[in-house]
Amino acid sequence: MDTPIVDFVREYAKSGAVRLHMPGHKGSPLLGPEELDITELPGADILYSAKGIIKRSEENASRLFGSAMTLYSTEGSTLSIRAMLWLVRAECAGKGRAPVILAARNAHRSFLTGCMLLGIEAFWLYPESGGLHGSKISASSLKKALKELKPDAVYLTSPDYIGGMADIAEASRLCKAHGALLLVDNAHGGYLRFLEKSLHPLDLGADLVCDSAHKTLPVLTGGGYLHISGSSPGSVLERAEEAMAVFASTSPSYLILQSLDMANRLxxxxxxxxxxxxxxLVGEAKKRLSDHGIAVCSDEPMKLCLMPKSYGYTGDDMSMLLAKKGIYCEFSDPDYLTLMPSGMTSPNEMERAVNQILLVERRQPILSQPPKAAPGERVLSCLEAMLLARKRVPISCAVGEVFAGIETSCPPAIPPVICGERITLGAARLLEYYGVTHCDVVDV
Ligand SMILES: Cc1ncc(COP(=O)(O)O)c(C=O)c1O
Incomplete structure (x- = not known):
């Protein structure tokens, strides 16, 4: 597969051009990659009005992912998520109303901030498992909510941080039956397209999908995709570039664009x-660890997620022990530890990680469990709560107050409380459990 962006930039770097254009480093090797860091020069195309090398490269990506259109993001899934919301908003504007979006509560904060920017108040779907982690919304609760709310779009986040995966095929069937678009935050799942049998949300019936290419593919941090399936309305395809442009920087990183271009060839x-x-290898590791008595929980084929409390360690303890041995994991909290290899991880590295975990001495089980929180009670819109005057209070004094932050510093999972919601006793206990000592509340 050709790499038009990489080829163009390499040629330019070799040409000895006098760089009287941005960026200001002029190709001097201060960190190393500067000579390949260019701007939208003649011939370099323009991201989101692409007609040349970027368009050709995006078309390569679209063929690889089997989409009707794939657009590049140099600002991660965050940008693609905002663009997806804009596209739903634009669809509804044509019908003269604000969109109704039903979202699984494990949404990343980029969904929340996107909603704020667009004045959208999402309706939340909670997984039946309770607890903070959980991407599995039952078909019956989705069906019920689709019937009651008649949303324009359903927004699911899958896979989640601990490798949980939603039933996208079933959600797609239900959304199609109720005329709702299915949007999937697949930030953690770009690689799912490249399994023996694809598990990528586009192949399971989603209409719009974002992938953080940088999370699971060999792409520089910031590289991502917005994929649009052939099942999306034509107006969505027509407006997709514009939707990205609304939120994107006008100075896209050509290093990241080259990295996305090179990923196509790989x-x-x-x-x-x-x-x-x-x-x-991850499948074998899961078996070895669970045979050894360490609980594993990930449905995802390329994520290894441990629940080491029954082995005597919190996720954070186990993470620290491994870091001392030179093994750095993606995420830990009191209950979970997530290791994220990729196609660039060698068998030797996997073996080292698993052997180090197996060397950890078993201890008495830790019995504590995270408290359960009830669904939040909305008092103000997210945006109102963010913009009003606020004060910082200890969590012990926060019960009954209206939360005013964009994140709760809890694990990247179901937030116990979202800005504009009243902080319940259950939410406060959860925040304390995760080590949050203070939070911002609306100062009335
Ligand atoms: C589930 C999920 N969605 C979206 C994002 C945002 O992605 P990015 O950092 O690529 O902008 C993240 C980042 O961690 C994430 O975990």
Missing amino acids: LDGGLPERIQKVCR
Whole structure:
């Protein structure tokens, strides 16, 4: 597969051009990659009005992902999520009303801030499992909410941080039956397209999907995709570039664009095989660890997630022990530890990580469990709560107050409380459990 962006930039770097254009480093090797860091020069195309090398590269990505259109993001899934929301908003504007969006509560904060920017108040769907982690919304609760709220779009976040995966195929069937678009935050799942049998949300019937390419594919941090399926309305396809442009910087990183371009060649070559091999290694690791008595929980084929409390360690303890041995994990909290290999992880590295975990001495189980929180009670819109005067209070004094932050510093999962919601005793207990000592509340 060709790499038009990489080729163009390399040629330019070799040409000895006098760089009387941005960026100001002029190609001097201060960190190393500057000579390849260019701007939208003649011939370099324009992101979101793409007609040249960027368009050709995005078309390569679209073929690889089987989408009707794939657009690049140099600002991660955050940008693509905002664009997805804009597109739903634009669809509804044509019908003269604000959109109704039903979202699984494990949404990332980029969804929340996107809603704030667009004046959207989402309706939340909670997983039946309770607890903070959980991407599994039952078909019956989705069906009920679809009937009651008649949303324009359903927004699911899957996979989640601990490898939980929603039933996208079932959600898609239900959304289609109720005329709702299905949007999926697949930030953690770009690689799912390249398994022996694809589990990518686009292949399971989602209409709009974002992937953080940088999370699971060999792409520089910030690289992402917005994929639009052929099942989306034509107006969505027509407005997609504009939707990205509304929120994007006008100075896209060509280093990231080259990285996305190069990923196409790798994905068209041997990378899928490497991804599949690492998935097999993760499967073997899950078995070895669980045979050894360490509970594992991830449905995701390329994520290894441990629940080490029954082995005598919190996720954070286990993470620290591994870090001392030079093994750094993606995420930990009191209950979970997540290791994220990729197609670039060698069998030797996987083996080292698993062996180090197996060397950790078993201790008495830790019996504490996270408290359960009831669904939040909305008092103000998210945006109102964010803009009003606020004060910082200890969590012990926060019960009954209206939360005013964009995040609760809890694990990246179901937030116990979202800005504009009243802080319940259950939410306060959860925040304390996760080590949050203070929070911002509306100062009335
Ligand atoms: C589930 C989820 N969605 C969206 C995002 C935002 O992605 P990005 O950092 O690529 O903008 C993240 C980031 O961690 C995430 O975990």
